[in-house]
Amino acid sequence: MLSIFGSGDKRRYCDGFSRRSFLQLGGMGLTGLSLPQLLRLEAQAGAGTSHKSLIMVYLCGGPPHQDMYDIKIDAPAEVRGEFDPIATNVPGIEICQLLPRLASIMDKLVPIRTVVGCRDEHAGYQCFTGHVSQNEPAGGWPHIGSSVSRLQGPVFPGVPPFVSLCYTTQHKPYNEPGGGFLGLGHSSFRPTGPGRDDLVLQGITPERLNDRRGLLGAVDSFRRQWDARGSMDGMDLFTQRAMGILTSSELFDALDLSKEPAAVRERYGLGNPDQPKGDGAPRVPQNLLLARRLIEAGVRVVTVNYSFWDWHGHNFNNAREELPVFDQGVSALVEDLHSRGLDKDVTVVVWGEFGRTPKINKDAGRDHWPRVSCALLAGGGMRTGQCLGTTDRLGGEPATRPVSFEEVHATIYHNLGIHLPGIPRLFDFRGRPQNLVTPEVQPIRELVS
Numbered sequence: 001m002l003s004i005f006g007s008g009d010k011r012r013y014c015d016g017f018s019r020r021s022f023l024q025l026g027g028m029g030l031t032g033l034s035l036p037q038l039l040r041l042e043a044q045a046g047a048g049t050s051h052k053s054l055i056m057v058y059l060c061g062g063p064p065h066q067d068m069y070d071i072k073i074d075a076p077a078e079v080r081g082e083f084d085p086i087a088t089n090v091p092g093i094e095i096c097q098l099l100p101r102l103a104s105i106m107d108k109l110v111p112i113r114t115v116v117g118c119r120d121e122h123a124g125y126q127c128f129t130g131h132v133s134q135n136e137p138a139g140g141w142p143h144i145g146s147s148v149s150r151l152q153g154p155v156f157p158g159v160p161p162f163v164s165l166c167y168t169t170q171h172k173p174y175n176e177p178g179g180g181f182l183g184l185g186h187s188s189f190r191p192t193g194p195g196r197d198d199l200v201l202q203g204i205t206p207e208r209l210n211d212r213r214g215l216l217g218a219v220d221s222f223r224r225q226w227d228a229r230g231s232m233d234g235m236d237l238f239t240q241r242a243m244g245i246l247t248s249s250e251l252f253d254a255l256d257l258s259k260e261p262a263a264v265r266e267r268y269g270l271g272n273p274d275q276p277k278g279d280g281a282p283r284v285p286q287n288l289l290l291a292r293r294l295i296e297a298g299v300r301v302v303t304v305n306y307s308f309w310d311w312h313g314h315n316f317n318n319a320r321e322e323l324p325v326f327d328q329g330v331s332a333l334v335e336d337l338h339s340r341g342l343d344k345d346v347t348v349v350v351w352g353e354f355g356r357t358p359k360i361n362k363d364a365g366r367d368h369w370p371r372v373s374c375a376l377l378a379g380g381g382m383r384t385g386q387c388l389g390t391t392d393r394l395g396g397e398p399a400t401r402p403v404s405f406e407e408v409h410a411t412i413y414h415n416l417g418i419h420l421p422g423i424p425r426l427f428d429f430r431g432r433p434q435n436l437v438t439p440e441v442q443p444i445r446e447l448v449s
Contacts, residue, residue, distance in 0.1 A: 051155045051298065051300060051345065052300070052345050052346075052416040053295045053300050053301065053302075053345060053416070054144070054302070054346070054347045054348075054349070054380075054412055054415075054416060055292070055295065055302050055303075055333070055347070055348050055349075056127070056128070056144070056301070056302075056348075056349045057303075057304045057305075057330070057348070057349070057350040057351075058124060058127050058128070058166070058303065058304070058305045058306065058351070058352065059306055059309045059350065059351065059352035060122075060124070060171075060174040060281050060305055060307065060308055060352070061122065061278070061280055061352060061353075062352040062368065063351075063352045063355075064309075064311065064315060064366050065355045065372065065374035065391075065395065066079070066355075066356065066395040067081050067083055067096055067315065067323075067356075067366075068096050068099065068374060069095050069111040069113055069387070071084065071085040071094065071096055072394065073085060074393065075395065078360055079359055079360065079395070081315075081316065081360070083316070084096075085097065086100065086103055087103065088102075088106035089103070089104055089105065089106050089107055090106040090107055090387075093111070095111065096323065098320065098323035098324055098327065099323060099326075099327045100327065102327050102331050102376075104331075106385060107384060107385040108334050108335075108338060108378055108379075108385070109334065109376060109377070109378050109385070110377040110382060110383075110385075110386055110387070110447060111374065111375070111376050111377075111387045111388070112374060112376070112387075112388045112389055112403050112408075113374055113388065113389045113390060113391055114372055114388065114389025114399075114400070114402045114403055115351065115372065115375050115402075115404075115408070116372060116398055116402040117404045118353060118355070118370035118371075118372075118405075119353070119354070120354065120368055121173065121368075122173040122310070122353055123173060123353050124174045124175065124176065124305075124353055125177045127352070127405070128144060128145075128176050128177055129141040129143060129180070129409075130408065130409030130410075130437060131405070131406070132405065137181050137428035137434045138181060138428040138430040138432070139180050139181030139182075139183075139428050139429040140177060140181060141177065142177070142178075142181060142182040142436075143162075143179065143303075144409060145161075145163075145188055145300075145301035145303060146162060146180060146182050146187060146188075147182065147186075147413075147418075148161060148300050148416060148418070149161040149162045149179075149186040150186045150426070151418055152300060152417075152418070154298070155298035156250065156297075156298040158250060159250050159251050159299060160188075160189040160299065161299065161300040162186070162188045162189065162299070162300065162301045162302075163190070163191065163294050163301070163302050163303075164188035164302075164303045165192055165291060165303065165304045165305075166192070166281065166303055166305040167192060167273070167276065167305060169276065169279060169305065170276065170279040170280075171279040171280065174280055174281070176188070181426070181427070181428035181429055191251075192273075250298065251294075251297060253297070254293040254294045254297035254299075255290065257289060257293070259293075260293070264336075267328075267332045268288055268333070269285040269286070269329050269332070270285070271286060271325070272284070273287075276308070278310060280305070280309070280310070281305040281306060281307055282307070283306065283307040283308075283325060284306070285326075285328065285329030286329075287304045287306070288329045289333070291333070292333060292340075292342075292346075295346055296340075307322060307326075309322070311365050312361065312365040312366075313361075313363035313364060313365040314363065314364055315365045316364060330350060330376070333348065334378045342379070343378075343379045343381075344380070345379075345380075345381070347377070347380030347411075348376075348377065348378040350375065350376040350377075351373070351374065351375035352373065353373075354368055354369060355369040355370070355371070355373035355374060356368070357396075371396060371397055372391055372396065372397060375403075375408060377411075377447070380411075380415035382411075382415065383447050383448075388401055388444070388446060388447075389403060401446075406438055406441040407441055407442070408444070409436070410437045410441050410442060410443045410444075411443040411444045413437065413443075420435070420436060
């Protein structure tokens with residue numbers, strides 16, 4: 001492994017080395033993969049200053065809306081479920097008894113009970129792209145983090161605009177799409193991916209690193225002549241991102257949860273990243289804390305996949321295990337953002353790919369239900385303390401105010417300061433112009449000014 005010794009950092013430890021001396025990365029082409037290669041492989045595998053940002057939490061498998069934000073106490077027994085509603089701190093809004101912490105901060109939240117337009121499949125890309133069809137444009141729809149990377153770029157050098165904390169799941173449809181027609185250069189940086197332990201540099205000075213930058217530039221210049229499709233531009237972005245990470249420790253500091261007080265870490269709750277739930281993601285609420293730290297370091301979009309919600313059996317036992325941890329982690333994140341003055345700048349979206357059947361099956365579970373789903377929003381300067389939409393008596397159809405995936409994405413773009421009608425034209429791999437959101441779709445009027 002290799003080590004960088006920076007002469008400009010005067011903060012030294014007792015052994016004589018500076019904090020920057022411990023910045024780590026697997027040797028750039030000397031041993032193993034270089035960081036640009038690592039970033040490319042991650043993408044190809046599918047994988048200070050106030051700034052507007054997004055934390056998106058994807059609940060793999062589709063959570064049961066009737067057992068979280070839309071308890072149907074007057075429904076027949078085969079629909080009703082085992083949980084009671086409790087009052088929140090907003091009069092008239094009630095949610096599940098297993099979510100008392102969220103109930104206590106409902107003035108900071110917006111449950112949506114009527115997300116519509118879902119596909120009847122584990123199509124996680126609906127949440128990540130806002131589109132229900134994955135491959136309409138040539139190259140595919142881009143992840144929202146890729147779109148933000150393309151349109152806004154990094155806040156600070158050395159800090160990527162889009163970081164994914166999503167684990168690679170056994171069930172592939174849960175996994176995130178890549179940059180789509182925006183190219184590999186706008187895919188996520190994934191610190192939880194393979195090779196994280198190789199992020200160490202030893203024995204290379206900043207001057208030597210600059211020499212390597214020049215060599216890479218010369219090679220790229222030659223190769224660019226042979227690349228008429230624009231993919232080299234994406235690789236240049238990987239190299240720029242790698243150089244930034246190598247010469248700045250902000251990202252690595254943000255990824256170090258030991259820098260947080262123990263009381264803060266405990267407030268979010270604990271989980272084991274090495275134990276996936278079902279064929280989904282591990283249940284790791286501390287990744288919500290990690291997301292907040294990354295946003296503070298300058299990341300614009302952070303995504304988290306969280307646990308496993310495809311409860312075809314034992315729905316209520318699973319909920320008793322899952323919902324209290326979820327309640328603790330999400331409420332901690334929202335309260336943390338408010339206490340740090342970030343609630344106007346950071347949009348939080350928590351959702352899954354579809355809802356669950358009103359009727360409880362023979363295994364005490366709920367099956368897939370694409371006709372209506374739910375979401376939880378917070379922050380972003382939105383008008384919180386309200387609940388959007390109502391469903392019918394059985395919780396199976398929207399009765400008022402259906403909300404589409406594209407409307408939620410239009411709202412996110414609005415909160416990020418991206419006004420879709422005025423953005424530069426974007427083109428797919430066939431050169432056809434594409435809109436990130438259908439032009440007729442507007443941000444959710446109840447939430448934005």
